[in-house]
Amino acid sequence: MADTDKKYDDMTPEEREAYDKAEKAREDAEQAALPYKWKQTLQEVDISIPVPVGTRGRDLDVVLKRKHIKVGLKGQSPILEGELCKDIKLDDSTWTVDNQKEVNIHLEKNNQMTWWEHVVTSAPKINTKKIQPENSKLSDLDGETRAMVEKMMFDQRQKALKKPDSDELKKQQMFENFKKQHPEMDFSKAKFT
Structure with a gap:
């Protein structure tokens, strides 16, 4: 913990607020540094990866496995590669190229009752305890x-x-x-x- 040996539960409300704010800023900076953006619900993970304008599906090397992902331009180092945080449902996971400038990947979670800490295990983790799920409508x-x-x-x-x-x-x-x-x-x- 930054600047303190105190446990979170022993902190005053003001100290907790300052700690949470600092942790959020650190987490936001780590996530912004990734070569992709991602968001999730309990059921799915969606990833957006910017690619050079004019990129087509045939220009890409995309591999989705139950516990592994690889995305990149053919003949170049992968933009995203590694072991996935959790298993995915391969048959329900897809990828597309949007406007020839962005790869959109939709991963369907196998366990739809957990939040992912990161997309791949080598990426910085997010604090899943701070996730505010969207309110769902009865409809x-x-x-x-x-x-x-x-x-x-x-x-x-x-x-x-x-x-x-x-x-x-x-x-x-x-x-x-x-x-x-x-x-x-x-x-x-x-x-x-």
């Missing part, structure tokens, strides 16, 4: 996941209002239906829990 989710999230949100609101959650409402409805189907029974002493 972006598949039907089953969306239904589960909406149920959880409804139950959370009901609990905050001290009202029955969806499961309790379902039980109450089933009990009411049963009472209607069996008017001959006396439910006056029935307890619903």
Whole structure:
């Protein structure tokens, strides 16, 4: 840690802020020095590599493997090469040349529950604990996941209002239906829990 032997947890809020700011500046400088730009979500990593104007796909040497990447111009040293941070899904990973001046690489993560610290293991790491994921919209989710999230949100609101959650409402409805189907029974002493 810079200028201090203190552990992060023992720092004052002001010291933490200064440390975080210095670490962010160092990380930003390291990332800016790379010959490519990259961004990620939990599912994928996208890399942009500038190349000379007029570059076509046939001018490139691009190799994507489950745990390795190589990108460069044929006959020259690779611009990006090394062991990937984590495994990728080869069949879902692609590359294209954009406007004959940029190579765009899309890597589909094999483990879609982790953030990558870097693209290749030889590159400087980023602090994945500081990543702020983008808020996803309910409309972006598949039907089953969306239904589960909406149920959880409804139950959370009901609990905050001290009202029955969806499961309790379902039980109450089933009990009411049963009472209607069996008017001959006396439910006056029935307890619903």
